[in-house]
Amino acid sequence: MTDTAQYGFDTLQVHAGARPDPATGARQTPIYQTTAYVFRDADHAAALFNLQEVGYIYSRLTNPTVAVLQERIATLEGGAGAVCCSSGHAAQILALFPLMGPGRNVVASTRLYGGTVTQFSQTIKRFGWSAKFVDFDDLDAVKAAIDDDTRAIFCEALANPGGYITDLDAIAPIAEEAGLPLIVDNTSGTPYLCRPIDYGATLVVHSATKFLTGNGTVTGGAIVDSGTFDWSASGKFPSLSEPEPAYHGLKFHETFGPLAFTFHSIAVGLRDLGMTMNPQGAHYTLMGIETLSLRMQRHVENAVKVASWLETHPAVEAVTYAGLPSSPYHERVARICPKGAGALFTFALKAGYEACVKLVDSVELFSHVANLGDTRSLIIHSASTTHRQLTPEQLEAAGAAPNVVRLSIGIEDADDLIADLDQALAKATA
Template sequence: MTDGPSYGFDTLQIHAGARPDPTTGARNTPIYQTTAYVFRDAEHAAALFNLQEVGYIYSRLTNPTVAVLQERIATLEGGVGAVCCSSGHAAQIMALFPLMQPGMNVVASTRLYGGTITQFSQTIKRFGWEAKFVDFDDEDAVKAAIDDNTRAVFCEAIANPGGYITDLDAISAISDAAGIPLIVDNTSATPYLCRPIEHGATLVVHSTTKYLTGNGTVTGGCVVDSGKFDWTASDKFPSLSAPEPAYHGLKFAETFGPLAYTFHGIAIGLRDLGMTMNPQAAHYTLMGVETLSLRMQRHVENAQTVASWLEKNEHVEYVTYAGLESSPYNHRVEKICPKGAGGLFTFALKAGYEGCIKLVNSLEIFSHVANLGDTRSLVIHSASTTHRQLSPEQQEAAGAGPNVVRISIGIENAEDLIADLDQAIKTASA
């Protein structure tokens, strides 16, 4: 099909990037479980390796099944291209890789998934990179953190774990003024609830493991390129604007225009980092994306119902769901996430740390796992798991204090989820 503005989201999530197999007529995208691809002749092989022709060489770089997923996610996000990889964490490194050099830094929100904070505060130091963590509600602090060595600004559209909504328009205005790209992790929102590129994001990253796949079966990541950033406007991004020695002096921005970043992600990123998504994972994710809008509608509906019930519970100190009128982020829902505030949030128990442990152990429908975005409702005590590597101050800043539980609301019957939480909270508060 021809993907265009005349098609709605529900249609594109099923059809974008996919066409019947020309040889067999197979309607579903086949799993191309192959390592390599036969070249037509020596000239064809040389053209592929010189980036003079687009095609398939080796599945570390490109694969037909993965290519369909890349095109579908890029279409849903409103980007020009995408690169899929092995996990959400891989996507974050892939996103930064063309932008950073030793001594450079990224300005990042304090409200991020605990694993991201650890990756940015510890692991990227080994590349000679640095992260500056700032409260993104304080726009002046974000501006002040950007310096001559800043090469990106990074945040989540709906922050994990608290479900806080970032004012992407305000943050993108700051990054634009500084001449640096804004990278938005859209995992918790998905393109159904939020399209960060429409709010000024340069790049969008996903852990496709979560809502896009939606069934908890495979890990994956994706980097979506808006195609709107001018990589030649300054000398800050030589990987994209300067001659590339590995390709005989080719300049990605000059040669590929709006697709420069996407081609670099494949030709350099996947070639050398090797963070490849396998075709079976792409297949499962493609099946999940086909029902994304339907699932997200139910996630939001259930989350709103459960959060409203929790807010009235005498044993609950507070609930962070942005869909509640009491939330300081409620006013951002209509602007940033007009179809709903997502299915992820936290609540604090008056019974404290030990009460949270009892609650997690008492739940029956909610699964105690280190994941989110599943059709099943999930729960985790972040302070003792996903955020345990952080200091108490970092945990509080990330919304993962000792008395806080994160829940990812699934698509079950809301009354059953409430009944499960009710019995567990009573046990935890006894």
């Protein structure tokens, strides 16, 4: 497909980036399970290595199957380019890599996946980076956290675990005024429910492990480049604006313009960090994306039914789903996620921690796993699993208090899901 502007989302999720295989005419994108690629001649090889020509060298950098996935995700998100990698966590590091340096910091939302909080609060310190965690509902606090060493602002569109919706309309202008890129994790939203670039995001990251693939078979990540940020304006991003020694002084922004970040993430990021997505994983994700809109519609429909039922249950203290009229973030759904508030939310039990543990041990249809975004409905007690490394204060800020259970609602029959929760709640609170 050459002109994607004329097509709707449902068409693009099937066709964007894909072309019949020129050698065989195969309609589905083949799995190019190869490490390296034969050069036409010595001049062709030199041009590829000098970034003077686009093509395939080595599958740590580029692979035809992965390239189709990158183009499809970029198209669906409304970006200029995309880079796929080995996991969602890899995507976050790869996104920050060209921007940060020793002594630099990122201003991050307190409402993040527990693993991201740990990555930002602990692991990135080993690179000499740091993170400042701020409540993104407090816009003055976000502004106050930005200093001369800040190089990015980071949040989730639909935050894990509670389904909190970030007010991108309010955060994006703060990033723009500060001359900083806004990085938005859109894993829970997907480009079907939310397109952060439309609200001013510079980069969008995904754990392709989740809704994009949708069937619990792949570990993968993606970074989408909006192509709109001026990397040379402030002098704060020398990796993109200044000469790159490894490429004879090439300046990525000057040379590649809107695709500067994308090319740097492949030519330097994947080259040296090696966070490569395997072609079979890319193939599975491509197949998953073909039904993304259909699945997300059902995910949202089921989530509304289950959350509404839970809100009336006598054992339930509160439900966080933004799709409920009672949610303080309900008004953001129409603005930020017009097709629905996603499938991820939490609910709190009046009986506390032990009842939550008993609940997850009592379900029969829900799967107790450390994942989300599957066609199957999933349940987990975040405080004792995915978020257990956090302090009590961090647990509260992240929406993963000890009496809170997280649900990822699948595409099964909603009445069956409600019946399963009903019997499990009865056992947990007996």
